[in-house]
Amino acid sequence: MIVSIHQPNFLPWLGFFEKVDRSDLFILLDDVQFEKNDWQNRNRIKGPSGAQWLTVPVRHRYPQIIAETQIDPSSDWRRKHWNAIVSNYRKAGYFDNYAPQLEPIYRQEWERLADFNVDLLKQTLGWLGIATPLRRASEFNVNRTSSERLAVLCEATGADMYLAGAGGHGYLDITPFETRNIRVEFQEYTHPVYPQLFGAFVSHLSILDLLMNCGERSLFILRGAHQPENPV
Numbered sequence: 674m675i676v677s678i679h680q681p682n683f684l685p686w687l688g689f690f691e692k693v694d695r696s697d698l699f700i701l702l703d704d705v706q707f708e709k710n711d712w713q714n715r716n717r718i719k720g721p722s723g724a725q726w727l728t729v730p731v732r733h734r735y736p737q738i739i740a741e742t743q744i745d746p747s748s749d750w751r752r753k754h755w756n757a758i759v760s761n762y763r764k765a766g767y768f769d770n771y772a773p774q775l776e777p778i779y780r781q782e783w784e785r786l787a788d789f790n791v792d793l794l795k796q797t798l799g800w801l802g803i804a805t806p807l808r809r810a811s812e813f814n815v816n817r818t819s820s821e822r823l824a825v826l827c828e829a830t831g832a833d834m835y836l837a838g839a840g841g842h843g844y845l846d847i848t849p850f851e852t853r854n855i856r857v858e859f860q861e862y863t864h865p866v867y868p869q870l871f872g873a874f875v876s877h878l879s880i881l882d883l884l885m886n887c888g889e890r891s892l893f894i895l896r897g898a899h900q901p902e903n904p905v
Contacts (some may be wrong), residue, residue, distance in 0.1 A: 676832035677860075678702050678810070678823055680739060682788040683729055684797070684879040687895050688862040692838065694803045694896065695860075698830055701794075703740040703787045704811040709733055713742075714786055716879040719762040721871050724878065727754050730842040731786055739787060740811050742786045755779045758881070765870055768889035771881075797880055801892045824849035858866060867894050 674697045681701040682689060684810070693699045707713060714726040730745040744750075755776065760768075774796060783789040786890045795807065808830075815825050827835050834856045837845055847857045864876045868886050883891045 675834045675836050676700060676827050676830055676834040677838075678826060679838065680705065680713055681787050681794065682716070683714055683786075683790050683807075683880055684727070684793055684817060684853050685712065686716070686877050687864065687880060688860065689882060690797070690801060690803065690836075690880055691862055691895050692836060693798065693805050694801075694892070696805050696807065697837055698832070699789060699805050700810050700826055700830070701807055702810045704809075704815075706731070707731070707737045707739045707742045707786075708869060711741060715791070717877075718761055719757065719869060719871055719882050720880055721755070724875050725757065725761070725873075729754075729786060729789065729881070730772075740785070740787050740809070742791065742823055744783050745780070749869060757837050758764045761870075762881070762885040766887040768885055768886055771884055774800075786865050794897050797884070800884055801880075801895070803892065808888050820830045820844075820846040821849045824853055827855050828853045841905070865894050865897055 677692045677696040678700040679689065679702060681691070681703055691879045696774070715724055715726055717724040719725065730750050732743045732745050732750050733856065742900065751886060758775070760838055778792060778796065791807070813826060813829055814824055815829070817825050825826050832855055835850055835858070837857055837859050839860050839862065845857070849854055850857050866874050867883060869875065869882065870886065883894065
C-alpha cells in the first residue's frame with residue numbers, strides 16, 4: 674500500500690496531484706505548523722502579464738497549526754479571487770466545464786483555511802478523475818515530530834511504501850521507516866508543457882491553469898510527466 678503525506682495546500686501545482694494519483698491513500702498533514710508566505714494559503718494562476726498570485730488572507734499567530742488557522746474575513750478576497758479567475762480564464766477552452774462548480778465554493782463563507790483547501794482539493798480530484806481517498810493527520814492524534822511522525826502515520830494506515838516529495842531528499846530521515854519495514858521512494862517529477870493562454874509557457878502554476886486549458890486531457894498530461902522509480 675502506497676501512502677503519501679503533504680500539507681493541505683491551496684489549489685496546488687501539478688506535482689502535488691501526480692503524487693496523490695500514485696498513492697493508495699493520501700494524508701493531509703493539517704496538524705503541523707502553519708507557514709506564513711508558503712503554499713498553504715497562496716498559489717499562482719496565469720494572466721496577460723504572466724504569473725499572478727491568489728492569496729487567502731489568514732489571521733496569523735505563532736504557534737498555530739494549519740487545522741486551526743482561520744481565514745481573515747475583513748478583506749473581500751473571495752470576490753477578488755473569483756474575478757481574477759474569470760478575467761484570466763473565461764476565454765480558455767474549458768472554463769465553462771469547471772466554473773459552475775468552482776463558483777459556489779467561492780460564494781460560501783469559510784472560517785478555517787484547511788476546510789477551504791480540502792474542499793477545493795476534493796473538487797479538483799473529482800475533475801481530474803483521481804479516486805485516491807484523503808484523510809487528515811489530525812484524525813490520528815500522532816504525538817511525534819518530523820520523520821518519526823510521518824513513519825507512524827504510514828504504519829497506522831498499513832503502508833508498505835511511503836512516497837515522499839522530491840524535497841524530502843533534504844530533510845527526510847528514512848530510519849524510522851526502515852525500522853517499520855516501510856520502503857521510501859522519492860517522487861521525481863518533470864513538469865509537462867501544455868497549451869496556455871497569454872504567450873510563453875509558465876510552469877509550476879496552480880492545477881487550475883492545466884484544467885482550464887486542457888480539460889479532460891489534464892490527467893493524461895499530468896501522468897505523462899511521471900519519471901522512472903527512484904527507490905531507497
